[in-house]
Amino acid sequence: MGPVQLSTTVVSSQGFRDRLKEAYGADISLCYQCGKCSAGCPAAFAMEHTVRQIIRMVQAGLIQEALHTYSIWACAGCETCSSRCPRQVDPAKVMEALRIEAKNQGLVSDQEADLFHDLFLQSVQSNGRLHEVGLMARFNILSRQIFKDAIHAPGLLSQGKLSILPHKNQNPDAVARIFANVKKKRGGNK
């Protein structure tokens, strides 16, 4: 791997950074690389590049590399990073934006995480809130690991922590409107 041709990568990736800023409201030029985001990240142990490194890749114009990482999918979206960021870069939003970009470009590096994201939203869309048992069952079937975590099911069910049938939201129309709005705004396939 030769040296990064910074003058080329930075200039050619300017459009991408502009899009991050305009479409997602994430201005990575504000980041001064203090690392506070990565230091507080509860998922950092599972990432091959920390949030700070991902942002630095985008700053240096290494977009494809950033989009290919597993890190953006390991991100739990807990927003600890964003609430602590001293420059209001909103790293969680950057991670989210990168996930959307990766998906749009067909670069999803972690199919399971992608599947989970999709099923999660489908469940919310159809029920107005999350149906845990349904999500788990569909996820396990579609990811071909039917008995994953099944050992915990009897205990959780018997204590009423899980319910077989979904609880419906009172106002399904409102939820449908939110999804429609988001689709219209993003124009993507998510």
Add this chain to the structure above:
Amino acid sequence: MKRIGVFVCHCGTNIANTVDCAKVAETAKDFPGVVFACDYKYMCAEPGQVMIQEAIREHNLDGYVVAACSPRMHEPTFRKCAERAGMNPYMVEQVNIREQCSWVHADKTKGTDKSIDITRMGVAKVAQNEPLFSTTIPVTKRALVIGAGIAGIQAAIDIADAGYPVTLLDREHSMGGKMAQVDKTFPTLDCSACILTPKMVEAAQHPNIEIVTYAEVQAVDGFVGNFDVTIRKKARYVDVDKCTGCGLCSEKCPKKVASEFEMNLGTRKAIYVPFPQAVPNKPVIDAKNCRFLVEGKCGVCKKVCPTGAVDFEQKDELIVERFGSIVVATGFEQFDISKYEEYGAGRIPDVITGLHLERLMNASGPTMGKIKRPSDGKVPEKIVFIKCVGSRDEAKGRSYCSRACCMYVAKHATLIKEKIPTSKSYIFYMDVRTAGKNYEEFYTRAQNEYDAQYVRGRVSKIFQVGDKLIVRGEDSLLGRPVEIEADLVVLAAGMDPQQDAKDLARTLGISYDQHGWFTEAHPKLRPVETHTAGIFLAGACQGPKDIPDSVAQASAAAVKAAGLLSKKELTAEAQTARCDEAYCSGCGLCVSICPYKAIELKRISERVHGGTRERQVSSVNQGLCQGCGACSVACPSSAMNLKGFSNDQILAEVDALCQR
């Protein structure tokens, strides 16, 4: 027998942690002559001083010893304290049981024993003390400011405004210093000349300021209040009084050479003013490049000058003037980038320094403000800045941070983007240091609004491929080597002391650090003073500084200088040398060793065996003597003694130490 008091200070826990102060005081009561001893938490504080004064009256003390911190810190405090109680201030000895005692020992028993020894020595010495009286010396109410950059100009104006005459001296032809070469100033981006040149004119027109340019300080004699300064006025070959500054001579001069003011990016004539707003706006002939002075041919300037001001016969002139105080404001030099072989500096024409870029951006510069690369005049699109060139690099002997580079690089990146909107700046840095009002905001604006790409890392090498410069470094945040194809590389060269700063320091008798920056008397409490009374520091001669800091310090130095001049007379040192003529053999060793030229040989006549005999002895000028003691150590016959530090007193201390 003298009645002596002993006061042991705890200095909070500084001393008391490692020294049993009560035991020291208790033991001291048995020392010969001691009639009173006590300890207290803070002797230097008001209650402590009151305690001392009460003890002086109550026990009728003739002298006292304070066992506390360094006399450098509080000797004046305790002397004044004695004076207020009606005791001669020189009957006080302060012994140091802190710096080299409590601070360096961990064992309390050892620390206490050492403190007792030190105190015993002090008691033995004070038993030998004699009251001393200081004399007064008159003050010459004039100040000299060396260096007419922004710091020197500000100091001169402030002293002059306080009502004292000032001579403002510069070795260049014009005032202005480095700031005159700068295009714009951070963080306000106002034009450097627009804020500097009115100051230059103000100084030049001030009734209390005399401007002497193209002159250097050759020697300094005398002492605070009365410095006799020998100034060498270099030959300009132009009679300043006759010259009207019409500029005809420069226009007609056939000889063109590279202009130092334009960082060799432009040319000037052999008879020239360095820049259009120069003050004084009178030309000088550069003797090395003048055809007439070198070959004896030409002389066009002399022929065309309408007032006959050109004078090839002019010689250097030496003048001696007396000043009460001196402000040193000799500034800095830009670091010589050719020391960085790996950056091709001096070899690759498109690797330039910050000061070069200032000239390229300046509207009255060699390119009329158009940024063009020196090699082919092309407008650069990709510009790489490298910070800390000649700063924070111990391998190059520059351990310090030059303080201004981070900001001037941010300024350059901002201005370049404004002048060339399609350009892109890449800035290699180690740390970004923007400690100043509105500085950080300026730097983030360069990043966010002016699109400067900051890359953390130090560039390893630069080489040419075609007409591009390949800059190779590591983005240490990315953890990967990076390369940039650049059109122009600007090295943020740091600040060096003036090459001859050490010579000037020796001439003035002030101290300097290992790099050649002049050192202040105390980094926190006396930041504009030197160890030599009456000599003050302003601006970057003391260490790297930006313009706001230089100006602030210049005003501070001016207040110090004017405060000195405002005194009717100065109190001379009381602890001076004294020659016992009976022992003096007139060898003159002390005369040559005295750094203040305070000792002379004189002839005395004395009666020996009924006849009169003449012989030579040393005589000390009490006004000049600073009490350094060099003479008393040099004297082979022990005739020289320092008042307050006589041989007898020191031997008494040694005896006291041996008694244990």
